[in-house]
Amino acid sequence: MLLSAQEWTIDHLRQHLQDAVALEFWTIPFYMSAMYSIEDKSSEAYQLIRTVVNQEMLHLQCAANMANAYGLSPKIDAPIYEGTSIPFLDFRLDPPEAIKPYLPYTAEIGPLDEKHINAMCLIEIPEYDTKNEVQLYSHTEEYGSIGAFYAALRLGASYLKEYVHGGVNQIDFFSSFYRNMPEMRITNSGKSGHDQVDLLIDLITEQGEGQNKLEETIPPVYQNTADDTHPDEDHFAKFNQIKQAGDFPKTFPVKSPSDYTKEDHELQNIALEQFTALRKALEALFSGQNPDQFFVIMASVGAAIRNCWEHGVVPKFS
Numbered sequence: 001m002l003l004s005a006q007e008w009t010i011d012h013l014r015q016h017l018q019d020a021v022a023l024e025f026w027t028i029p030f031y032m033s034a035m036y037s038i039e040d041k042s043s044e045a046y047q048l049i050r051t052v053v054n055q056e057m058l059h060l061q062c063a064a065n066m067a068n069a070y071g072l073s074p075k076i077d078a079p080i081y082e083g084t085s086i087p088f089l090d091f092r093l094d095p096p097e098a099i100k101p102y103l104p105y106t107a108e109i110g111p112l113d114e115k116h117i118n119a120m121c122l123i124e125i126p127e128y129d130t131k132n133e134v135q136l137y138s139h140t141e142e143y144g145s146i147g148a149f150y151a152a153l154r155l156g157a158s159y160l161k162e163y164v165h166g167g168v169n170q171i172d173f174f175s176s177f178y179r180n181m182p183e184m185r186i187t188n189s190g191k192s193g194h195d196q197v198d199l200l201i202d203l204i205t206e207q208g209e210g211q212n213k214l215e216e217t218i219p220p221v222y223q224n225t226a227d228d229t230h231p232d233e234d235h236f237a238k239f240n241q242i243k244q245a246g247d248f249p250k251t252f253p254v255k256s257p258s259d260y261t262k263e264d265h266e267l268q269n270i271a272l273e274q275f276t277a278l279r280k281a282l283e284a285l286f287s288g289q290n291p292d293q294f295f296v297i298m299a300s301v302g303a304a305i306r307n308c309w310e311h312g313v314v315p316k317f318s
Helices: 010-036 044-069 096-102 114-124 146-158 190-207 235-244 262-286 294-310
Strands: none
Touching: 010 044, 010 114, 010 146, 010 262, 010 294, 044 190, 044 235, 044 262, 096 114, 114 235, 146 190, 262 294
16 A cells, blocks of 8 residues: 555554565575575676675665664564565566566575576666656565665655664674775764665665666675775675576586485575574664674584585575
């Protein structure tokens, strides 16, 4: 349902912020699985996806910081990967000519191939319809792209500046990678706190997430200054580069699920257990706690995903 500025409430904004956290989190296992399925870690595709995965972790942090600033401690639920359903996005609302080059696609976990890179491009596809007025909807499923979703989130946040309270469960793990960013936390309240919210939305949308920019490259203030092989390219550009390259890098052969052994199922269970531990650790972190061995858990998730692929097994996350 389309909402006016007068109908837009803090509950609508908080639900949008919770959904932003969920959407950012959904992309991480999906992208990581495609990345770790590549045999050669030095390949261009692997390195490009790696930089996007790192930035999706940054975007998750930003979304959680914004949620906490607006009085919502975000939940980190188990993502679902089925069919062609990508949470909160309906590509049928996008211009057909824009999405046609990226069909067919899949939202199921799998190795890097045409259907998966198509999905990755669609998730990050620019919001082409920028001349129309930004629209606020009561449900995030009514947006066609992440670009439209974040445009609405930005507008909706601007209507409720008085709800911003700085310093609430703010996390910053990435400032050493972004030396040009003035702040990655929301430390102020009211209008000045909202300005910091706006900066985080700029960071998210300039790096990817469907932003249709006047400039083709990411402005220096939002560029990774440490370890990005293509710091000036946004997510869509990186994924589209992989798609347009022609030949995909060699991925690990995948068994049919009917051929999985007891040991194969155990590998899936290990990946699920490690991922569940990460979900719980992230939720604790965003609620102001200090979970033990957080970085160890993060590393173990990647190792478990890689171990699945090396044995021909598709990793599970729910």
